[in-house]
Amino acid sequence: MKVALLGCGVVGKEVRRILDEREDVEIVSILVKDEKEIDDERMTTSFEELLNKDDMDIVVECMGGIEPAFSYVKKAMLHHKHIVTSNKKMLANHYLELSKLAKENQVSLRYEASVGGGIPWIHEMHRVQRIDKIQRFYGIMNGTTNYILTQFEEGESFEKALKNAQMNGFAEQDPTDDIDGYDVRYKCMLSAITSFHIYLEEESIPVYGIRNISDKEMKYANQKNQVIKLMGNGYDEEGNYSIYVIPTLLPKTHPLSNVKNETNGLFMKSTTLSESGYIGKGAGGTPTAHAVVQDVLSIPSLEDDFIQGATNALTHTGRFYIRMQELDNHCAFISETINENTILSKEISLQTLYDYTKGNTNILFVMEVLQ
Amino acid sequence: MKVALLGCGVVGKEVRRILDEREDVEIVSILVKDEKEIDDERMTTSFEELLNKDDMDIVVECMGGIEPAFSYVKKAMLHHKHIVTSNKKMLANHYLELSKLAKENQVSLRYEASVGGGIPWIHEMHRVQRIDKIQRFYGIMNGTTNYILTQFEEGESFEKALKNAQMNGFAEQDPTDDIDGYDVRYKCMLSAITSFHIYLEEESIPVYGIRNISDKEMKYANQKNQVIKLMGNGYDEEGNYSIYVIPTLLPKTHPLSNVKNETNGLFMKSTTLSESGYIGKGAGGTPTAHAVVQDVLSIPSLEDDFIQGATNALTHTGRFYIRMQELDNHCAFISETINENTILSKEISLQTLYDYTKGNTNILFVMEVLQ
Numbered sequence: 001m002k003v004a005l006l007g008c009g010v011v012g013k014e015v016r017r018i019l020d021e022r023e024d025v026e027i028v029s030i031l032v033k034d035e036k037e038i039d040d041e042r043m044t045t046s047f048e049e050l051l052n053k054d055d056m057d058i059v060v061e062c063m064g065g066i067e068p069a070f071s072y073v074k075k076a077m078l079h080h081k082h083i084v085t086s087n088k089k090m091l092a093n094h095y096l097e098l099s100k101l102a103k104e105n106q107v108s109l110r111y112e113a114s115v116g117g118g119i120p121w122i123h124e125m126h127r128v129q130r131i132d133k134i135q136r137f138y139g140i141m142n143g144t145t146n147y148i149l150t151q152f153e154e155g156e157s158f159e160k161a162l163k164n165a166q167m168n169g170f171a172e173q174d175p176t177d178d179i180d181g182y183d184v185r186y187k188c189m190l191s192a193i194t195s196f197h198i199y200l201e202e203e204s205i206p207v208y209g210i211r212n213i214s215d216k217e218m219k220y221a222n223q224k225n226q227v228i229k230l231m232g233n234g235y236d237e238e239g240n241y242s243i244y245v246i247p248t249l250l251p252k253t254h255p256l257s258n259v260k261n262e263t264n265g266l267f268m269k270s271t272t273l274s275e276s277g278y279i280g281k282g283a284g285g286t287p288t289a290h291a292v293v294q295d296v297l298s299i300p301s302l303e304d305d306f307i308q309g310a311t312n313a314l315t316h317t318g319r320f321y322i323r324m325q326e327l328d329n330h331c332a333f334i335s336e337t338i339n340e341n342t343i344l345s346k347e348i349s350l351q352t353l354y355d356y357t358k359g360n361t362n363i364l365f366v367m368e369v370l371q
Numbered sequence: 372m373k374v375a376l377l378g379c380g381v382v383g384k385e386v387r388r389i390l391d392e393r394e395d396v397e398i399v400s401i402l403v404k405d406e407k408e409i410d411d412e413r414m415t416t417s418f419e420e421l422l423n424k425d426d427m428d429i430v431v432e433c434m435g436g437i438e439p440a441f442s443y444v445k446k447a448m449l450h451h452k453h454i455v456t457s458n459k460k461m462l463a464n465h466y467l468e469l470s471k472l473a474k475e476n477q478v479s480l481r482y483e484a485s486v487g488g489g490i491p492w493i494h495e496m497h498r499v500q501r502i503d504k505i506q507r508f509y510g511i512m513n514g515t516t517n518y519i520l521t522q523f524e525e526g527e528s529f530e531k532a533l534k535n536a537q538m539n540g541f542a543e544q545d546p547t548d549d550i551d552g553y554d555v556r557y558k559c560m561l562s563a564i565t566s567f568h569i570y571l572e573e574e575s576i577p578v579y580g581i582r583n584i585s586d587k588e589m590k591y592a593n594q595k596n597q598v599i600k601l602m603g604n605g606y607d608e609e610g611n612y613s614i615y616v617i618p619t620l621l622p623k624t625h626p627l628s629n630v631k632n633e634t635n636g637l638f639m640k641s642t643t644l645s646e647s648g649y650i651g652k653g654a655g656g657t658p659t660a661h662a663v664v665q666d667v668l669s670i671p672s673l674e675d676d677f678i679q680g681a682t683n684a685l686t687h688t689g690r691f692y693i694r695m696q697e698l699d700n701h702c703a704f705i706s707e708t709i710n711e712n713t714i715l716s717k718e719i720s721l722q723t724l725y726d727y728t729k730g731n732t733n734i735l736f737v738m739e740v741l742q
Contacts, residue, residue, distance in 0.1 A: 014643075018502060018643065118643070118644045118645075118647065119647065120491075120495060120498065123498075124491060127491065127494075127665070130665065130668050131389060131661055131664050131665065131668075132661065252629075253629055253631070254629060255626055255629040255630060255636070255650055257629065258623075258624055258625060258626040258628065258629055259626060260624070265626070267650075272385075272389065272489070272657045272658060272660065272661040273489045273651060273652060273657075273658050273661055274489075274651075274652055274657075274658070275650075275651065275652075276489065276490065276649075276650065276651035276652075277648075277649070277650035277651065278647075278648070278649060278650075279626055279638075279646075279647065279648035279649075279650070280644060280645075280646065280647035280648065281644065281645055281646075281647075286643045286644075286645075287643060287644050287645070289643065290502055290503065290643040290644055293502050294498070294501065294502065297501050297502075
């Protein structure tokens with residue numbers, strides 16, 4: 001197999017290293033942004049030149065960002081190249097168009113590395129479905145926020161924890177995508193595509209991040225002998241989908257409570273296996289490159305079933321901890337007042353929660369409380 | 372594909388149910404022991420009759436026990452049938468002969484269900500090795516002992532915990548294979564075959580069980596804020612193999628510490644992924660049947676690399692808790708005396724531990740202490 005590689009950053013470099021050691025796959029061209037990056041005779045700054053290499057079968061996209069990655073991937077598909085990508089943001093935004101193009105041009109579109117890094121999450125979702133129906137997925141899908149929450153739990157301030165994450169290369173200089181939960185939202189979209197065969201608009205997925213987490217939440221968690229994790233969730237309750245991102249209070253006896261720092265932990269529930277869990281490195285050059293290379297080795301592979309647009313019904317019910325700027329005495333679903341401005345809700349639907357919190361500037365922090 | 376099923380007990384029944392719902396696989400014959408079991412026109416008590424069914428491609432063996440399962444599987448291979456089996460004891464004892472027969476007759480020999488039940492352990496070991504070298508495996512491989520240890524941890528007596536396990540169908544009436552660690556030893560043998568491509572004689576694998584665990588150990592674990600798990604272990608340290616079974620003192624912060632009751636949890640360490648973990652149902656009809664059916668759907672599949680006999684070098688070093696009938700003052704590797712008859716060893720090799728404990732009736736209970 002002959003591969004062209006788009007991007008040679010943290011992940012691309014490792015993909016190159018792993019593939020260059022193999023005899024069954026050959027990298028014939030590598031796209032870089034700038035002439036200054038060229039340290040290999042296969043490198044070029046011209047996508048057209050790369051696309052026209054003889055016998056090249058597979059384009060591996062490790063650039064990140066929506067553009068120009070999306071345009072390049074589209075063009076490569078029109079030239080009948082298989083696609084392997086780790087780019088969750090681009091995929092989540094353009095999945096319907098890309099999967100249609102893949103079918104029309106009879107090429108594969110693989111994205112193992114886009115959720116859970118080195119964890120075989122997408123692969124196992126496909127494999128489990130050879131027999132089972134997946135009913136639920138959930139887990140810790142973002143290493144940056146898990147690192148910050150672990151440090152916070154161990155006594156660091158939130159600001160210091162974020163700074164440590166940035167210093168250790170786990171967080172971007174602009175950490176919005178991570179701490180506000182958007183990265184997990186992309187991963188939930190891709191997990192829902194793979195497990196439930198539905199495509200949801202980004203905006204239809206409620207997302208509660210950890211930006212405003214405070215000592216109050218940590219104190220509450222400690223009192224209950226629980227921990228707080230940012231979780232991505234998906235339920236298929238007889239065709240009613242509930243996909244959402246939310247900080248979650250978990251008992252210390254749950255296996256995810258011990259998934260610490262930058263490690264990810266993902267669970268699914270399916271008909272014959274019941275709960276099955278996967279723990280591993282969710283990011284980093286080497287594990288992500290492993291997932292990319294696994295995709296390359298699996299090409300050509302069958303495409304996904306037909307993916308259809310769907311409504312995020314948000315019918316799933318839960319109990320929620322809600323901290324406000326000022327207590328809302330008119331709130332209809334208070335089960336308990338925790339302190340002067342924090343409540344615990346009764347069992348309510350996600351839709352009720354979302355209707356109440358969306359755009360409500362009185363709401364500072366929300367988390368789900370698992371029973 | 373046409374399948375013949377040997378055995379219709381807890382696992383076999385579920386395999387029948389799952390396959391009977393599919394259109395891509397058909398069960399054409401089912402072997403049962405006794406005429407009284409016949410409740411399906413495909414059932415027979417004659418293996419010869421089953422073997423001679425037209426167009427039958429795959430024999431699925433769910434009988435358990437070494438004989439007659441081994442003879443039937445051998446005969447089926449000589450008739451060019453692919454084999455899927457969940458029978459760890461038979462495989463562990465006869466792997467070299469069976470894998471040779473598989474090669475000679477160009478058939479597959481699949482055993483996903485034999486370790487970790489519904490957990491994709493064997494599958495992922497194969498898949499990870501498309502890129503990585505596996506350096507270590509370890510984990511909770513036996514649901515019965517994990518159930519007993521969980522109950523014991525929660526305050527039940529060992530006898531009551533064992534009785535509960537038997538009442539709930541997690542333990543056999545003769546629990547020797549489980550509580551003395553032999554079941555985990557078979558699973559370590561199969562994990563070493565799959566990950567390290569070596570075959571070890573059963574007797575060369577040290578096995579320390581939980582039969583003599585007492586309140587003393589639980590008290591010690593509690594003091595240290597740790598838990599005790601029966602673990603199967605494999606190390607490949609540059610060609611020096613250390614495969615062994617031992618109760619292990621684990622910090623409560625380790626993800627395996629929260630793998631409770633009959634659940635299994637398995638980890639491997641490999642070159643690019645570092646640690647990756649898998650948690651799920653290790654036994655039970657439905658999850659085990661899932662793994663069996665996954666094997667059926669993967670046939671024909673490539674055979675393992677050449678497996679060779681190897682020496683269990685036991686060069687790996689660790690620290691061990693050793694409780695004796697009477698304190699051995701001549702023991703050369705005491706680092707600490709815990710009480711009147713229990714010591715904590717210095718860092719010693721497994722070979723040193725094994726030489727000291729093997730056949731030594733003064734030794735009551737041994738566990739490894741993870742740092």
